[in-house]
Amino acid sequence: MHYHLTNLADLSGDELSQAIAGIPRGVTDLHLRHNRLAELALAFRVIPARVTTVHLYGNDLYQKTGDELALAFAGIPASVTALNLSENCLHKKNAADLSLVFAGIPAGVTALDLGGNDLYQKPGADLAFAFARIPAGVTTLHLRWNGLGIKTAADLALVFAGIPAGVTALDLRGNYLDIKTGAELAQAFAGIPVHLHEMTVSLDSIQHRTPEELSTLAQALPYLMTLHVIGDSNPSHPSVIALRRQIGSGRLIERAAAELIAAQERDSRAAQELIAAQESYDLQFNYLSALSAVSALALTVGIAALFLATPINLGIGLTAIGAVGILTSGYGLFTLSSPADQILAAEPAGGLRA
Secondary structure, X not given: OEEEOOOOOOOOHHHHHHHHHOOOOOOOEEEOOOOOOOOHHHHHHOOOOOOOEEEOOOOOHHHOOHHHHHHHHOOOOOOOOEEEOOOOOHHHOOHHHHHHHHHOOOOOOOEEEOOOOOHHHOOHHHHHHHHOOOOOOOOEEEOOOOOHHHOOHHHHHHHHHOOOOOOOEEEOXXXXXXXXXXXXXXXXXXXXXXXXXXXXXXXXXXXOOOHHHHHHHHHHOOOOOEEEEEOOOOOOOHHHHHHHHHOHHHHHHHHHHHHHHHHHHHHHHHHHHHHHHHHHHHHHHXXXXXHHHHHHHXXXXXXXXXXXXXXXXXXXXXXHHHHHHHXXXXXXXXXXXXXXXXXXXXXXXXXXXX
């Protein structure tokens, strides 16, 4: 449930405490926008523990020192997981103060909104240093409407490289990224850490890109899984479709298709090898069977010759040849295994492989 509190700027400390502590019991989303709160620390300390989202946009927080803001943020209840600090002119804070502000974000916050703070006016090194102080628990970082496209590609790469390791979703819409060439944008995106898997941009940042530029952008975001495009229509713009095919699920589908084709090729080669092995088996089996039959005949004739009025040497010779032939063919047939037997023998003891 959303709840808006306004006109708090002129309230005394006790009046402010009563106003915030008295919000309805079902409220989880508290809006304190455009209040220019003088008693920040006091206001935050009385926020009910059931509140999970606090909106502080448009409160001129830049007028507070870094220490004052850090102290005030320390009073935000642990239940708050989303904090909106947009439109507070944070670009006016010096590097040290901005770092204190970001470092003071409560550890329980997972979604941090820094939109509309004109951060493009800060040097890239200052922004990277400040971003690196954002708590590790933050997983979603909103940087929309900060004019970041005005910065150089090298500066942007430096800024993006400062994004904390915990951040997996980044909102960059409305940052004039359309004024960058594909190569410049790819250079900037190359600074985005590998842990970032989800990005939001505006349609104008990609809708006029050439296929070559889109391919370059996709290569600069090898770990990106999901791309949200604000302003895209239904059906999607061709450039959006083309880029999505090269990243995330589109890339996974292509990889799965390639793996399927490779598996089919392996199965085809295995089938051909099995056919060749079966033909070799059949040839050996037929040869040994024929040898066995001929040997049996020779043995029979040899034994018969021993009892007839024939040279004894002939009988002995035929008997010996037949016996050796039978033993040889019998051993060969006994040890000869079919390809199917070989496959079963290669399976693990627990049964056939899945």
